[in-house]
Amino acid sequence: MSNPQIEIQLIAALVAMACAIPGVFLVLRKMALISDAISHAILPGIVIGFFITQDLNSPLLILLAALTGVITVVLVEFIQKTGLVKEDTAIGLVFPVLFSIGVILIAKNANDVHLDIDAVLLGELAFAPFDRLMVRGTDWGPKSLWVMGSILLITISLLLLFFKELKVSTFDAGLSSAIGISPVIMHYGLMSISSITVVGAFDAVGAILVVALMIAPAATAYLLTEDLKKMIGLSLLFGVSSAISGYWLANILDASISGSIATTLGVLFLAVYLFAPKKGLISVLYRQKQQKIEVSLITFLLHLNRHEEESERHINHLQEHINWHEVRARTVLNLAEKNNLVEIKNNVVSLTEKGLTFTEKSLEYIINNKDEKIEPMKEDFFLFRG
């Protein structure tokens, strides 16, 4: 690995970490799209900042652009408050307009600005090591490394300082204001940090891929855990590993680094989305199918319990009576028999003692509106699940 290669990976990893932390809170607060809005809307801020400072990595430019991000949030919230349009429409209106202003500003001053819309939108990580921080003639490494490093440091220290506050205001705004932690301050604090991170990162990975780095690791982690600390840890892990493997993918394909980082994030998300143990698509579908059969089973048992007469319990009668298809009826019957809940004598189905206890308990829970207690009870009674 050559020196610039290490530096690029280091920057990518730093950007991924700096994005992952605010990303977790944005996802939990259902404000993920704010990151999209901010990342587009900072464009005019960057352009104007660039007119003033003439340096893409200047702290002043980052502050100015981050301010535009916060203004975007305020503007969106103002439009929402007027009630003229729905919340999502407000976001969808504000950022394209601001982005358009930025594009036009660049286009009108194209001759004297070394700022390219493609670069703002897509970033080019490969060039990041060329812009170096020189102090008194000594080379201190790439500028963006220092910029992202300081942003990450600020983010982490704020996270550690205000972890409790962030947590309570994220999950229960009412409780938070009751115990004296202003959700409004937390909200704008988070928005400011997100803004600053987006601005710092756009140079390296581009405006849209910042969104990928913010949302994708957090969303992936959210499918795996419900513990906030674990979620942050997992997001950091996913972000950094995607950043580094994305870099190597880009190396192989000779394509955009940021694009391949986003692609890696996407593949990672897809894998977790499909195979996550509890929240993954496959296990959700499997569980839904299981639930469906087990609900049918309970219905079936209740039916048996109600009818003493043999004609109602005759095996051929059941299908037409409960109006099930043949396959479903057989699955349910098999499940009941496997679990020793029913026995079949001369084609007449009757509840066993175990089946009777189960049915009566279920009935009691259903009558008392305590349906949720049936689920743990199944653990005690069922040898085989649906």
Place this chain on the structure above:
Amino acid sequence: MNIQEYFELVWTDYTLRTITLGTAVLGAICGMLGSFAVLRKQSLLGDAISHAALPGIALAFLITGTKDSGILLLGALVSGLVGTFWIRGITSKTHLKSDTALGLILSIFFGFGMLLLTFIQKQPNANQAGLDKYLFGQAATLVESDVQLMIIVTGISLFVMLLFWKEFKILLFDADYTKTLGFNTKFIDVLITFLIVLAIVLGLQTVGVVLMSAILLAPAAAARQWTNSLGTMVLLAAVFGAFSGVFGTAISASQNNLSTGPVIVLVAGTFVLFSFIFSPKRGLLFREIRFRKNRTNLKLMKTLQFMYVIAQDHENISHPHAIRILNNFQGYTKGSLKKLENEGWIATHGQQWAMTPKGFKQAEEMYNQKTVNE
């Protein structure tokens, strides 16, 4: 070229006419279908879909090797639909919320698209130049066949919309009721979404993936302010959209270095801003005026109520009282006294006021909703 020249040229110049017609048709179809997106709270779906279409364009080029816009847009349509249904899958099957799903699909698909585009650019057989016009769109690249395609698609969606108007409308406002009536809500839902995706894909060449969502939303959001009827809203949105297209093209054509997409967005944004402020029923300006009016009215009523309490103590309700006893009362000003007199609720004589029977009755029944409504 200035704007005046543009409008003279538009009838004679082939390129200008094509582009203007194209952006106008695009604005109209987006406004029309955007109304549904806005009312269904799917505003940001447009943003996600337009970004999600990018890898489709790149893949279509990689597979076929042509730059025929029909084929590329077909690719965009397929990948836009894949994105849309994945978003639905995420929101319905996991506990992730729609904002996360939208942002996720948007950024990942776009990133994948960028990966493919940069990959294509490095290929040796490169006639790939021009694919990046789909990022920001270039109205200037519109040719007659593109505009024909737009008109055909607009015609078809208009036809489908009119055919399913009743179904669209009822699903929009009461999905549960629609289901109980026996409509196939899933089908209608997919149909609307499909039409929205179609409109977005159609606009990619002209305004690009980044700004497409604004063309979809802005005319509809503006139209919403002027009416409460769906039909009128759709019509108005189409008109706003078409005008944004034409004006946007005119302005960008009359200046150097201005791409059409951002200008159209800004024109549409101006429509929205104007509607937000000046719409008579919902607009901010008239709302503020009504608000002030109500506040003065409230003060007036408070004064009248205060007078009523005083007058109640006397056998003759029109017994005169000194004006200065009102001085300590907050709602009282000389102006409000004058107004009360103009309404015929009190009569003043020099430094004294007296309640009229009409005013007494008014005050007595102030809290009685029935009289107020009459």
